[in-house]
Amino acid sequence: xxxxxxxxxxxxxxxxxxxxxxxxxxxxxxxxxxxxxxxxxxxxxxxxxxxxxxxxxxxxxxxxxxxxxxxxxxxxxxxxxxxxxxxxxxxxxxxxxxxxxxxxxxxxxxxxxxxxxxxxxxxxxxxxxxxxxxxxxxxxxxxxxxxxxxxxxxxxxxxxxxxxxxxxxxxxxxxxxxxxxxxxxxxxxxxxxxxxxxxxxxxxxxxxxxxxxxxxxxxxxxxxxxxxxxxxxxxxxxxxxxxxxxxxxxxxxxxxxxxxxxxxxxxxxxxxxxxxxxxxxxxxxxxxxxxxxxx
Numbered sequence: 001x002x003x004x005x006x007x008x009x010x011x012x013x014x015x016x017x018x019x020x021x022x023x024x025x026x027x028x029x030x031x032x033x034x035x036x037x038x039x040x041x042x043x044x045x046x047x048x049x050x051x052x053x054x055x056x057x058x059x060x061x062x063x064x065x066x067x068x069x070x071x072x073x074x075x076x077x078x079x080x081x082x083x084x085x086x087x088x089x090x091x092x093x094x095x096x097x098x099x100x101x102x103x104x105x106x107x108x109x110x111x112x113x114x115x116x117x118x119x120x121x122x123x124x125x126x127x128x129x130x131x132x133x134x135x136x137x138x139x140x141x142x143x144x145x146x147x148x149x150x151x152x153x154x155x156x157x158x159x160x161x162x163x164x165x166x167x168x169x170x171x172x173x174x175x176x177x178x179x180x181x182x183x184x185x186x187x188x189x190x191x192x193x194x195x196x197x198x199x200x201x202x203x204x205x206x207x208x209x210x211x212x213x214x215x216x217x218x219x220x221x222x223x224x225x226x227x228x229x230x231x232x233x234x235x236x237x238x239x240x241x242x243x244x245x246x247x248x249x250x251x252x253x254x255x256x257x258x259x260x261x262x263x264x265x266x267x268x269x270x271x272x273x274x275x276x277x278x279x280x281x282x283x284x285x286x287x288x289x290x291x292x293x294x295x
Contacts, residue, residue: 015076016044046079051284054090057129061089066126066143066158074125084177085125087292088160091274093129094285096122101163107275108268110171110232121164126156131164138164138225145224149193159218161236169230172222174215176237177292180246184213194220201263206256210249219257219265232264239269270294 010032013019019042022029027044043049047058062075062085078085095101101120105111121131126142128135146156161173174181184190186208195204197220207216215235222231235241235250242250254265274295278286289295 013040013042016042016079041081043079046075046077049079049081049083049086050090051288053282053284054093054288057093058089061124061127061129064127066139066146066156067154068156069152069154070158082178084160084175084179087177087294088124088175090285090288091270091294092122092124092161094282096120096129104273105163105171108234108236108266108272110234110264110266111165111168115165115168117165117168120166123159123162123164125160126158126162134164138162141225142221145221149197149220151193157217157221159221167229169232170222170226171232171234172218173234173236174218176235176241178238180241181212181235181250182214183211183249185211188213191216197224200224201258203256203258207253210253210256212249212253215250215253223263228262230262230264232266234266234268236268236270236273242267242269 010020011018013029013031016022016027016029018032019029020032027048029042029044031040031042033039046062047055050058058078059075062078063071065071065074067074074085077083078089080086092101095104101122102111102117106113111117121134121138122129123131123135123138126139128139131138142159142162143156147153151157159172160175161171163171163173165171190213191208194200194217195208200220200223202216202219215233219233222233240246250267257263257265259265270289271294274281274289276295278289278295281289
């Protein structure tokens with residue numbers, strides 16, 4: 001990979017064209033860090049960051065993400081080898097299209113073995129994935145709820161993964177790949193927006209003390225959308241997400257929720273979701289999981 005001549009301080013790369021080291025022919029660049037162990041590879045075409053077998057529908061989903069203001073940067077960052085959205089897309093569209101989504105949910109104990117669900121509906125970032133009318137209905141309900149909470153119309157919340165299970169309930173998954181759960185301080189003004197929402201089943205002072213703002217926002221949206229159905233929130237990520245200081249913060253959030261058969265919170269690792277045996281996966285997906293160190 002040839003490096004361009006550059007005079008002065010090299011800035012952090014925000015896209016392919018910002019990288020000093022890049023292969024124009026292949027459309028792949030290396031980020032500008034001097035640490036060879038911390039290099040992020042960036043693709044000129046963001047879809048180059050995911051396997052060919054997984055590219056169908058990705059551009060459309062990114063273009064229809066619920067957060068309008070974030071769409072352009074979301075697509076650009078999809079082309080980073082560190083992209084959480086790319087991992088989310090590849091894994092969940094595979095599970096849906098291979099009819100293994102319900103089996104994966106059973107592995108993480110979101111649903112029981114005897115639960116009958118004719119066809120789950122999947123939304124990623126608020127965009128319906130082959131969901132037809134039901135997917136569009138959920139998106140509309142989510143948009144209306146965000147508006148009622150006085151969120152910015154151009155920056156509506158977009159949960160990473162929504163899975164509608166019909167009468168069996170509604171599931172939100174907050175996905176983490178390399179980062180921890182988003183946190184906000186006690187005095188962050190956004191807390192008040194979700195504090196005033198109804199039927200949440202939580203001790204809000206303790207929720208705010210945990211700092212887990214993103215999870216709190218998801219819980220608020222989930223509980224209101226689910227209504228009388230079972231509402232399940234899953235925090236999915238590497239095992240380190242649930243350990244140390246990060247794990248204690250998360251446990252404080254969970255302890256502040258009023259959990260029962262109708263309101264559930266679960267921790268799940270990528271291995272829990274996918275299983276530990278990569279040999280059970282298609283070669284292209286197994287290679288992707290290895291390259292991202294998911295299992």
